[in-house]
Amino acid sequence: MTLLTWDQTCSVGVRAMDDQHGILMDTMNDLRLALVAGCGREKVSELLDRLIEFTRMHFWSEEQLMEHAGFPGLEEHRAEHHRMLAEMLHAAHRIQYGEAAQTRELLCCLRDQYAGHIEELDGKYGVLLNEQGIR
Ligand SMILES: [Fe+2]
Numbered sequence: 001m002t003l004l005t006w007d008q009t010c011s012v013g014v015r016a017m018d019d020q021h022g023i024l025m026d027t028m029n030d031l032r033l034a035l036v037a038g039c040g041r042e043k044v045s046e047l048l049d050r051l052i053e054f055t056r057m058h059f060w061s062e063e064q065l066m067e068h069a070g071f072p073g074l075e076e077h078r079a080e081h082h083r084m085l086a087e088m089l090h091a092a093h094r095i096q097y098g099e100a101a102q103t104r105e106l107l108c109c110l111r112d113q114y115a116g117h118i119e120e121l122d123g124k125y126g127v128l129l130n131e132q133g134i135r
């Protein structure tokens with residue numbers, strides 16, 4: 001599981017969202033480091049809870065921005081946020097209750113989905129917001 005690093009190619013063009021994506025990546029990196037260091041389920045669950053709480057706030061921020069900008073892809077984007085959050089909650093539950101023998105694989109999958117989401121979907125609202133002078 002490789003570390004995520006934020007650089008200009010990850011930018012969606014809106015500073016506040018770039019900052020939040022940076023924090024999300026840092027939290028996922030902390031999770032990775034906790035696994036490598038052999039931290040127990042309790043620590044991993046705590047970090048995952050932090051990731052989920054921040055994710056909720058981040059998704060809400062994006063949806064507010066898209067709504068105010070009249071972004072036409074809002075409903076599709078919102079549905080994808082719901083799907084990802086449900087998947088994270090399911091993964092957290094499995095890890096917390098010891099059902100997840102493959103914690104590392106589960107986290108890798110979440111990380112890849114997140115990176116894909118930022119690259120493929122988040123970049124789209126950035127274009128519209130930039131046109132409206134929001135950066
Ligand atoms: Fe995002």
Ligand SMILES: [Fe+2]
Nearest residue numbers: 062117121122
């Ligand atoms: Fe998003």
